[in-house]
Amino acid sequence: QVQLVESGGGLVQAGGSLRLSCTVSGLYYRYSSTGWFRQAPGKERLFVGSIDWSDSRVDYAGSVRGRFTLSRDNVKNVVYLTMNNLKPEDTAIYYCAAVAAPMAGPFQSAYDYWGQGTEVTVSS
Numbered sequence: 001q002v003q004l005v006e007s008g009g010g011l012v013q014a015g016g017s018l019r020l021s022c023t024v025s026g027l028y029y030r031y032s033s034t035g036w037f038r039q040a041p042g043k044e045r046l047f048v049g050s051i052d053w054s055d056s057r058v059d060y061a062g063s064v065r066g067r068f069t070l071s072r073d074n075v076k077n078v079v080y081l082t083m084n085n086l087k088p089e090d091t092a093i094y095y096c097a098a099v100a101a102p103m104a105g106p107f108q109s110a111y112d113y114w115g116q117g118t119e120v121t122v123s124s
Helices: none
Strands: 003-007 010-013 018-025 033-039 045-052 058-060 068-073 078-083 092-099 118-123
Touching: 003 092, 018 033, 018 092, 018 118, 033 078, 045 068, 045 078, 058 068, 078 092
Parallel strands: 010 118
Antiparallel strands: 003 018, 018 078, 033 045, 033 092, 045 058, 068 078, 092 118
């Protein structure tokens, strides 16, 4: 059974940093992809970034490129989303997702497994 558990959310002031973690269990296919998405109150869920496990290929949404960084620990099966220079508009529930296929990228329908989300609030 595949499970994804996000952690690391919280309240931070604008300009601050947070690191989110996505612990993946039950999915060990080396060509899998993990993505991060976020959903602000009253808005649709949007792509944040994705990383391939095989070659660490990463992709970012334009709104976070240069501020957010994805990395992964293949031994622990954890994907990290390090968020710097946070802005109030980054406030959202952040979800990680995974699929046993490479290059899922920004396509939500490509992901088979989703976590429950972790809330990030950025105060101005």
